Amino acid sequence: MDILCILSSLLILYLIFKIWKHIDSKRDQNCYILDYQCHKPSDDRMLSTQISGEIIRRNKHLRLNEFKFLLKAIVSSGIGEQTYAPRIYFEGREESPTIQDALSEMEEFYIDTIEKLLKRNKLKPKDIDVLVVNVSMLNSTPSLSARIINHYKMREDVKVFNLTAMGCSASVISVDIVKNIFKTYKNKLALVVTSESLSPNWYSGNNRSMILANCLFRSGGCAVLLTNKRCLSGRAMFKLKCLVRTHHGAREDSFNACVQKEDELGRVGVHLDKTLPKAATRAFVDNLKVITPKILPVTELFRFMLSLLLKKLRRSPSKGSTSNVAQAAPKAGINFKTGIDHFCIHTGGKAVIDAIGYSLDLTEYDLEPARMTLHRFGNTSASSLWYVLGYMEAKKRLKRGDRVFMISFGAGFKCNSCVWEVVRDLSVGECLGNVWNHCIDQYPPKSLLNPFLEKYGWIREEEDADTFKFRT
Amino acid sequence: MSQAPMPDFSSSVKLKYVKLGYQYLVNHFLSLLLIPIMAIIAVELLRMGPEEILNVWNSLHFDIVQVLCSSFLVVFISTVYFMSKPRTVYLVDYSCYKPPVTCRVPFATFMEHSRLILKDSPKSVEFQMRILERSGLGEETCLPPAIHYIPPTPTMDEARSEAQMVIFTAMDDLFKKTGLLPKDIDILIVNCSLFSPTPSLSAMVINKYKLRSNIKSFNLSGMGCSAGLISVDLARDLLQVHPNSNAVIVSTEIITPNYYKGNERAMLLPNCLFRMGSAAILMSNRRSDRWRAKYKLCHLVRTHRGADDKSFYCVYEQEDREGKIGINLSKDLMAIAGEALKANITTIGPLVLPASEQLLFLLSLIGRKIFNLKWKTYIPDFKLAFEHFCIHAGGRAVIDELQKNLQLSGEHVEASRMTLHRFGNTSSSSLWYELCYIESKGRMRRGDRVWQIAFGSGFKCNSAVWKCNRTIKTPKDGPWSDCIDRYPVFIPEVVKL
Numbered sequence: 001m002d003i004l005c006i007l008s009s010l011l012i013l014y015l016i017f018k019i020w021k022h023i024d025s026k027r028d029q030n031c032y033i034l035d036y037q038c039h040k041p042s043d044d045r046m047l048s049t050q051i052s053g054e055i056i057r058r059n060k061h062l063r064l065n066e067f068k069f070l071l072k073a074i075v076s077s078g079i080g081e082q083t084y085a086p087r088i089y090f091e092g093r094e095e096s097p098t099i100q101d102a103l104s105e106m107e108e109f110y111i112d113t114i115e116k117l118l119k120r121n122k123l124k125p126k127d128i129d130v131l132v133v134n135v136s137m138l139n140s141t142p143s144l145s146a147r148i149i150n151h152y153k154m155r156e157d158v159k160v161f162n163l164t165a166m167g168c169s170a171s172v173i174s175v176d177i178v179k180n181i182f183k184t185y186k187n188k189l190a191l192v193v194t195s196e197s198l199s200p201n202w203y204s205g206n207n208r209s210m211i212l213a214n215c216l217f218r219s220g221g222c223a224v225l226l227t228n229k230r231c232l233s234g235r236a237m238f239k240l241k242c243l244v245r246t247h248h249g250a251r252e253d254s255f256n257a258c259v260q261k262e263d264e265l266g267r268v269g270v271h272l273d274k275t276l277p278k279a280a281t282r283a284f285v286d287n288l289k290v291i292t293p294k295i296l297p298v299t300e301l302f303r304f305m306l307s308l309l310l311k312k313l314r315r316s317p318s319k320g321s322t323s324n325v326a327q328a329a330p331k332a333g334i335n336f337k338t339g340i341d342h343f344c345i346h347t348g349g350k351a352v353i354d355a356i357g358y359s360l361d362l363t364e365y366d367l368e369p370a371r372m373t374l375h376r377f378g379n380t381s382a383s384s385l386w387y388v389l390g391y392m393e394a395k396k397r398l399k400r401g402d403r404v405f406m407i408s409f410g411a412g413f414k415c416n417s418c419v420w421e422v423v424r425d426l427s428v429g430e431c432l433g434n435v436w437n438h439c440i441d442q443y444p445p446k447s448l449l450n451p452f453l454e455k456y457g458w459i460r461e462e463e464d465a466d467t468f469k470f471r472t
Numbered sequence: 473m474s475q476a477p478m479p480d481f482s483s484s485v486k487l488k489y490v491k492l493g494y495q496y497l498v499n500h501f502l503s504l505l506l507i508p509i510m511a512i513i514a515v516e517l518l519r520m521g522p523e524e525i526l527n528v529w530n531s532l533h534f535d536i537v538q539v540l541c542s543s544f545l546v547v548f549i550s551t552v553y554f555m556s557k558p559r560t561v562y563l564v565d566y567s568c569y570k571p572p573v574t575c576r577v578p579f580a581t582f583m584e585h586s587r588l589i590l591k592d593s594p595k596s597v598e599f600q601m602r603i604l605e606r607s608g609l610g611e612e613t614c615l616p617p618a619i620h621y622i623p624p625t626p627t628m629d630e631a632r633s634e635a636q637m638v639i640f641t642a643m644d645d646l647f648k649k650t651g652l653l654p655k656d657i658d659i660l661i662v663n664c665s666l667f668s669p670t671p672s673l674s675a676m677v678i679n680k681y682k683l684r685s686n687i688k689s690f691n692l693s694g695m696g697c698s699a700g701l702i703s704v705d706l707a708r709d710l711l712q713v714h715p716n717s718n719a720v721i722v723s724t725e726i727i728t729p730n731y732y733k734g735n736e737r738a739m740l741l742p743n744c745l746f747r748m749g750s751a752a753i754l755m756s757n758r759r760s761d762r763w764r765a766k767y768k769l770c771h772l773v774r775t776h777r778g779a780d781d782k783s784f785y786c787v788y789e790q791e792d793r794e795g796k797i798g799i800n801l802s803k804d805l806m807a808i809a810g811e812a813l814k815a816n817i818t819t820i821g822p823l824v825l826p827a828s829e830q831l832l833f834l835l836s837l838i839g840r841k842i843f844n845l846k847w848k849t850y851i852p853d854f855k856l857a858f859e860h861f862c863i864h865a866g867g868r869a870v871i872d873e874l875q876k877n878l879q880l881s882g883e884h885v886e887a888s889r890m891t892l893h894r895f896g897n898t899s900s901s902s903l904w905y906e907l908c909y910i911e912s913k914g915r916m917r918r919g920d921r922v923w924q925i926a927f928g929s930g931f932k933c934n935s936a937v938w939k940c941n942r943t944i945k946t947p948k949d950g951p952w953s954d955c956i957d958r959y960p961v962f963i964p965e966v967v968k969l
Contacts, residue, residue, distance in 0.1 A: 008538075008545060011542075011549055014549060015545070015552065018549075098791055099789065099790060136670060137670065140694060141666065141787060142788065142929040143694030143695055146776070146778045146929065147778075149776055149778035150784040153779040154776075155776075155779075156779070156815055157775065157819070159705070161706065162694045163690060164668040164672070164692075164693040164694065165670050165671065165691050165693070167670065167671070173690065177706070180709055181709050184709055245686065246685050246686065247687055249671070249676075249678030249679040250678060250682040260671075261629070262629060268628055286685060411672075412672065413671075414675075
């Protein structure tokens with residue numbers, strides 16, 4: 001009898017122990033952003049209208065029609081006067097980049113950024129357990145991740161991944177990898193380094209869909225420290241709530257919307273198809289369908305379903321009114337503000353921000369961070385989301401408990417999004433190292449127009465392509 | 473390679489039996505301890521006699537409720553125990569790409585092309601010939617169609633078509649073998665070190681096979697010849713988090729854009745060694761796949777020596793004097809590979825070696841470090857831990873070096889040497905060709921353990937340990953099916969060209 005009692009109590013104790021361990025491990029699986037540091041290149045790399053004009057004039061393959069096209073694109077791009085470009089653009093060597101140029105561009109970025117990040121958080125390179133690097137258009141041997149490990153002398157058993165060619169949404173994919181690693185391994189510190197390499201990717205031809213990429217992308221990058229260590233969770237800034245990835249590669253038109261290929265003369269460039277906005281919208285809608293139930297409260301979802309039902313019932317008796325049903329970009333009809341407080345939109349271009357603002361029914365206040373980032377830093381590809389986040393932080397908009405929705409798009413066609421919750425009150429105190437610190441007071445400016453129109457607007461009047469001469 | 477303090481006995485036969493006995497004693501320590509305990513209990517039982525035993529039995533009061541509760545508790549706890557174990561990751565099956573005969577590059581073809589392309593530098597041609605003679609490659613290795621042109625035409629379109637050819641063929645084969653439907657793939661990882669177009673190769677695969685839109689895809693690149701095992705590591709981590717999922721890994725290397733067109737010697741080396749190849753692997757954590765899976769993943773250890781400058785610069789992509797891009801292999805490559813391997817072994821040794829070997833290693837370590845005795849580093853006998861070895865077929869020198877370091881016999885490295893001979897250095901997929909060789913030879917039995925070692929630029933050394941789940945019948949198709957009977961071949965030191 002006593003033996004049985006002892007045995008049963010032992011078994012019950014073991015059961016309680018197992019349940020406790022299970023609950024405990026769940027607490028260690030959270031993915032926190034400890035800190036992040038965006039890169040602000042040195043001011044001698046600022047691309048003003050004057051220098052942009054110089055660069056365009058230098059390109060011997062462009063003719064009047066291309067200039068008109070470029071003017072239209074740049075004027076309506078939403079990009080300002082203070083964005084940054086790689087050094088070789090200023091040295092006039094953009095058409096003949098060397099491997100060393102590409103590597104120096106990356107070195108300038110990661111040495112500055114990672115140094116600041118580690119110093120501010122009082123961490124050593126040897127503390128890093130996981131390193132994920134994503135730079136879409138650079139593929140070097142040894143990889144960029146190996147270069148970072150070599151420069152910072154990281155440990156031998158660091159888990160490293162080097163992602164390439166995943167487009168402007170690669171930041172969220174890197175966070176996805178880290179999130180999954182954190183679920184299996186406890187007490188880890190991860191570093192995600194994201195950037196874009198522009199030096200080796202200048203398109204030196206005159207195919208219109210390919211020269212667009214030359215004008216829109218700018219230099220920038222970000223390093224993010226993530227952790228699931230409980231001891232660091234007190235200092236953390238954000239906690240990951242959910243992450244959803246949507247890949248539309250199965251559709252031919254989505255897959256061919258953004259392709260790197262050779263033009264008729266064999267010059268390599270990134271072709272941005274006219275159907276790109278449609279592909280982006282499709283992918284975005286699909287992504288929303290999955291993530292919305294996860295982030296919005298049940299009441300809002302319920303209300304949305306009711307309104308859909310009512311719309312269907314109202315539409316079925318009247319078959320004549322089909323004309324007003326078709327719209328270019330469908331409004332979501334659902335109020336995202338009930339579950340999300342801030343919107344971090346990939347600064348792919350003015351059209352992208354406008355389209356998302358329209359479909360999610362956002363105000364100018366919501367779109368301000370993305371618009372200002374596009375104006376100040378341009379389209380820095382995968383790292384743009386972090387600049388937008390930096391703007392919100394610098395404007396003291398982030399309060400504890402707020403939710404931030406990050407949306408990004410990538411070639412393929414992908415739409416990846418994630419939701420972060422602010423765990424520490426970021427609206428008080430100064431934000432050290434924020435890349436917007438020096439200029440946040442000047443934002444938002446009165447006008448977002450760049451001087452391109454007034455300086456080069458005369459091109460629109462020119463008609464004769466043969467006698468055309470580019471005046472400075 | 474015997475230790476210094478026992479030179480007098482090392483030649484003696486008795487030592488071998490002493491070592492065997494010692495190994496048996498240490499490895500079966502717990503079971504040996506159990507024997508005296510069982511003997512004591514048996515003696516006690518016999519002493520007590522049947523009536524006494526019955527009395528003890530009757531004195532235990534069994535309440536029906538108590539019995540039910542206890543048995544319920546036992547069942548519940550055993551369920552919890554089994555559910556909380558980390559998910560086993562299985563390798564269901566894999567397929568390797570077999571290039572068409574039209575892509576073959578026998579020595580004569582290679583040298584003829586070389587003479588025509590490098591007609592201005594006969595010394596470089598001479599160098600290439602010497603490398604080829606000693607390379608260990610055979611006459612049936614293949615290069616992609618674009619490289620067969622004189623001069624080669626490495627455009628992006630050609631590179632993409634090579635990628636489509638090697639990847640899609642391997643994947644079609646994998647689908648056929650496993651009966652997998654494309655829309656059932658949950659995770660896709662593609663690794664190709666030297667070619668990464670936008671959209672990525674993973675997007676290309678998703679486009680071709682119309683995979684699901686919620687697939688988790690990753691495109692790793694720049695990670696060298698060890699990227700295959702890095703992909704397996706990522707797949708394993710993802711499969712731990714997502715229940716009931718499968719992952720497809722595609723390991724390849726696209727040769728077309730990376731053919732070195734200059735004449736710098738150290739950079740001509742990769743031209744002679746790298747060949748076309750790819751592998752598609754299906755991994756899963758579903759319990760239903762347990763019966764048909766070929767292997768189970770036991771351990772995976774990654775070591776990165778990037779912190780050491782010499783290791784970092786030993787495989788480096790750069791421009792030569794004329795601005796042509798190529799990969800420079802340093803002369804210290806072998807030494808660095810040996811160092812990286814040692815670092816990797818120190819981590820994997822404790823996980824796989826039997827207790828006897830670990831104890832010996834520990835004793836020799838103590839002797840050397842604490843008592844400062846002049847003993848040579850004891851190299852544990854890895855042949856006790858593994859039945860098969862798959863060493864990345866990076867080149868003849870790499871295989872020789874590893875054979876020496878790990879004290880392996882010719883039969884152990886046969887798979888690597890024959891893969892190098894038949895397919896050349898196919899970079900990250902070479903490990904899978906080697907595994908296929910071992911299976912084709914009918915040597916893979918249930919319970920056999922395989923050790924895959926790969927090296928990569930940076931410098932990395934990654935190793936994976938697999939355990940064979942079921943005895944594998946000799947495959948009827950596959951890259952080795954038409955030539956396995958000719959192997960193993962004798963590869964001379966120098967093939968006179």
